[in-house]
Each structure stands twice: as structure tokens, then as C-alpha cells.
Amino acid sequence: MTTPERYAEHVLPTYGRFPLVPVRGAGCRLWDDAGKSYLDFCMGIAVCSLGHCHPRLVEAIRHQAGELIHVSNLYQHPLQAELAEEINEHHVRLPGKIFFSNSGAEANDGLIKAARRFGQKRPHADGTRRYEVLTFLQSFHGRTLGSMAATGQAKIQEGFDPLLPGFRHLPFNDIAAVESAIRPETAAILLEPIQGEGGVNQATPEFIRAVAEICEKHDLLLFFDEVQVGFGRCGDSMAWRMTAPEIRPDGISWAKGMGGGVPIGAFWLSDRAIDRDDTPLSSLLGPGSHGSTYGGNPLVCAASLAVLKEIREQELAVNAILQEVRIRETVRSWSLPVIAEVRGQGLLLGIALDPARIPTPEGKTAALVVVNELMAHGLIVPPAGPNTFRLLPPLNVTDAEVDEALEIIRKVLSQF
């Protein structure tokens, strides 16, 4: 039996998978089961920040696997504490506290629970209990019952009624819509500084600032979903800082790039006081209020520490900006009519296509046609929405690797 045949026989068909069967990776390269090599600009969907099997990450995992893999959160192993300190002191650089989960969806569920606790502790002035979290159309926050309800895309929620109540989805970058949406039940606003899955849509500085002001005015929590954009991907350790550096969020969620491929996520809550008694927001989730058996175990924390220290010490966020500039300049120089636009920031870039120029057989989107064509030419990239594909190389990608990928893209897109 071939691998795809085994999938068909034994694995739930929840994903529309490409036929590729990867078996080995090193840096920017990926090899399939027939020995064919690819340049990988998908990187497990912005997960492998250091490329495949980076020696520092491999060594950290190897070493920790022989020391201690798991103990549960009944005890206090040093690596979870060290990782939280690394994130707080060098990446968030604001006073707050961290909970470790295993994925981005779980991290967002944690923020949703924090919003509800906050809303109970701080009811509206008229006594109304607050629980509602405002999110945005085209957002993606995950697939659990909570994060799916937060997600502003009908196709993700289809067939799973009744959804968890307590969410409304507003048009992105529309300040007036947010202003008029606030009601006594509203407790928090959750947004991606750059929407990744939804097609690479950037929040404008005006929008982020206006949302922060609205939160301040109505005593709402401001949450950033940095699951895809955080830890250097967009040119700063935290993506919101690239857009509106003075903003101080109340909560942040992460996953994807923070582990370089091991399953780890986290959410952060600010230490800021939420009332006259100086109760810190971060104290609302006290003992017994939330938990995860695996969350932040020694193995994944050792891996994440290696990844985050490498990103910081090698200043890989700076490389993300330098490579963005090179990519944008080269793509502009082609003047290809099939490229409508380049969106995004750092190494979360979306190449938006003109779908009118791309013949699409049996229900395939323009993005899928191009992604398949690029794969046939040796470059792996993920789609984002129907007309955009993403470039998500590792943060340490070299000039030569970027040039090689761009040459494949130019060759393929010149056909259209």
C-alpha cells in the first residue's frame, strides 16, 4: 500500500491534502519519498521558524529527551519557568504572565476564558454580565468549539451548530463598525495584527490604535492573536509592534513559530490592574481555573527556548525585513499582470493573483492551481484564501534561497 492509500483507508479525510509525501528535511529543503527535493517556503505553515531540523533545535530536543520529557503541571520544572522568563523579558517586554498550551486554538480558548472571567469580575455599569468577544470577518482563531466560534469564516463553522455563543464578527479595518458594535455584554476584542489564513490582510495602524482606544473607553480587554505572526515572523518579535508599537495589549496568544515544529502554544495576560483594589488581570485565572496535562512540558519548553533564543541572538526578525524588501523589489521589477498585489509584512507575505488570468478546472481556486504548478517546479508554498498564496520561508532564509524561489515563481507566473 502506498502512503496516500493508507491515508484513504485509515485517516479521517478532514484535510484536502496535496499528494506530496515528505520524508526528510534540512534547512530550506524538503525531500519526498521518491528522493525529489523541494525548496520549502511553507515551513509547516509558518511553524519551522529555523528551517527543518536546525542543529540547535535538534540538539535541544535530543538532550532534553534523555533528561526529562514530561512531569505534568503538578510540579515546577525549570524549563517552563525559563521559557516564560525569556518570552516576558525579551519578546513581550511588558509585565504579564504566561500559560502554556499545545496549540494556537487552545491558546485562544484560554484568552476567551480570561475575557469571561474578567466580564464577571467587572460587570457593565448597569449590572449586565459581560462575556462577549468581538472578532473580525476573515479571521482565523482555530478549530476548537471556542476558537471556531471566534473565527469569522462561515466555511469553518458550517455544520457545527449550535456554535458557542458570545461572539460577533465585524468587518476588519472598519473603525465605525467597532464603535457601533459595543454593547453592555461586550468584554473583549480579539484580532490578528495580520490575518494569515484569511488571505494576508494587514490591520492598519489607525485601526489598531482606534480599537485600543475603544477598549480603553469601554473597559474592554484588547487581545492580539499572534499565533501565526509572532516571534519574528513579521520583522519584530511581536507583530503588533510593527504597526502600532506604543499599544499595550491585555492578552496575546501564540503557537506555530514558537516551537519550531514541536507542539507548543501559549497565552499571556497583562499584570495591569483592572480595578481600584489593584487586582492584576493576570490573577483572574487562579489555581484550578484552567489547565493542560501536557502544556509546557520539559521537552517542548527546551525546544521552544532553543528556537526563541536563536531568533533573538541571530536577530532573525531583521533578516525577515531584509528579505521582505528583496522579495518586494524583485516581484515589482517583473511587472507581471497576473500579480495583483503583494501583501503582508516580513516573512508573512501574500502574493495576490488576478483570478481572471488563471484557468481553474473543476472547482479549484486560482491559488490552488498556482500552488500545484509551483510544487511541480520544486517550490512548496501554502495558499491563503482563493486568490492568494503565501511565502513563509524560515526566518533564517538566505539571499540565495530567496532568489531561487523567486526564479521559480517568475517562471511559473509568466505562463499566465
Ligand SMILES: *Cc1c(COP(=O)(O)O)cnc(C)c1O
Ligand atoms: C493557525 C492559527 C490558529 C490555530 O492554531 P492551531 O495550532 O492550529 O490550533 C489560530 N490563530 C491563528 C492566527 C492561526 O494562524
